[in-house]
Amino acid sequence: MSKQLTAPDIQALKGREKIVAVTAYDYATGCIADAAEPDLVLVGDSLGMVVMGLPDTLGVTMEDMLHHCRCTARAVRHALLVGDMPFLSYHAGVEQAVLNAGRFLKEGNTRAVKLEGGRAVLPQVRGIVASGIPVVGHIGLTPQHVAGFGGFKAQGKTAEAARILLEDARALADAGCFALTLEAMPREVAARITEAVPVPTIGIGAGPDTDGQVLVFHDLLGLFDRFVPKFVKQYAQLFGPAVEAVRAYAEEVRRGAFPGPEQTTGMDPKELERLTD
Numbered sequence: 001m002s003k004q005l006t007a008p009d010i011q012a013l014k015g016r017e018k019i020v021a022v023t024a025y026d027y028a029t030g031c032i033a034d035a036a037e038p039d040l041v042l043v044g045d046s047l048g049m050v051v052m053g054l055p056d057t058l059g060v061t062m063e064d065m066l067h068h069c070r071c072t073a074r075a076v077r078h079a080l081l082v083g084d085m086p087f088l089s090y091h092a093g094v095e096q097a098v099l100n101a102g103r104f105l106k107e108g109n110t111r112a113v114k115l116e117g118g119r120a121v122l123p124q125v126r127g128i129v130a131s132g133i134p135v136v137g138h139i140g141l142t143p144q145h146v147a148g149f150g151g152f153k154a155q156g157k158t159a160e161a162a163r164i165l166l167e168d169a170r171a172l173a174d175a176g177c178f179a180l181t182l183e184a185m186p187r188e189v190a191a192r193i194t195e196a197v198p199v200p201t202i203g204i205g206a207g208p209d210t211d212g213q214v215l216v217f218h219d220l221l222g223l224f225d226r227f228v229p230k231f232v233k234q235y236a237q238l239f240g241p242a243v244e245a246v247r248a249y250a251e252e253v254r255r256g257a258f259p260g261p262e263q264t265t266g267m268d269p270k271e272l273e274r275l276t277d
C-alpha cells in the first residue's frame, strides 16, 4: 500500500481524479474503511447520531471526538485522517479554535480538521491554517446549525442563498482551506462552487459535479436505519443480517447448541484425573 496521503496530496487531486471520502469512528470501522483505500477518512461529528444515539451533533464534545479520532487513527494507514471540530469548540474565538484544532493533531492523531460555517468562521480558519494545521471547510447544510435552520434542510435553493454559498466558498478557499465539504444543496450550486474555487469540493447530497464525494460509514453500509437521508445510497444492508446473526446466537445459546465442540477446550485427561483425586 502506498504512503499515507497528506492534505497537499488531496488538494492536488482537483481536476485529476475524483476524491473518495468516507467517515469512520473507531478501530473496526477505520480498518474496514482504510482497507477499501479511500483518499480521506473523516471522523465526523455524525458520530453523535450513528455511534452515540443522540438526535443531532450538538451534544458531541471535544473529548468524544478525540477519543474516537485516536481509535480510528490506529487503523488508518493510507487515507488522510481528518477530525471534525464539534459544536462550540471553535465558535468562541480564534484562540479557542487554534488550541482545539491543535488537540486534534496532538491528542487525536489526525492530520487535518474540518469545521462548519462560511464567512463567519474566517478568522478561525486563518488562525488554524497559520498554525500549520490543514483545514477542510464545510458549507450548505451544516448540521451544527440545525437549530437555526429549523431542521436538517437543504440549503442554497434560491438565487440569493446560492450566491451567499458561492461567496462563502471563495472566502474559505482564500483563507487557506485545502478542501471544502458541500452538503445538501442543488447540484447546480455545487457545480458553480466547484468551478469557482481552486480547491477540491467534496459533496454529500450535492450532486455528481463536485470533485469528490463523502458518505457516512453507517449509511453506506445500511447499518443505521433510524434516519436515512434522501441523498444516501446504501451499498449494503447490513443491519438486518447483523440482527439475524445475533438472533441465531441467542437461539443456539438458549437450546444449548453454543458453544459446540469446536469452540470448547477440554482439559488434559491426566490433569483432570489429578483434579478429581
Ligand code: KIV
Pocket (backbone or CB within 6 Å): 023, 042, 043, 044, 045, 046, 047, 084, 181, 183, 204, 214, 215, 216
Ligand atoms: O459529521 C460528518 O460525518 C460530516 C460529513 C457528513 C461530511 O460532516
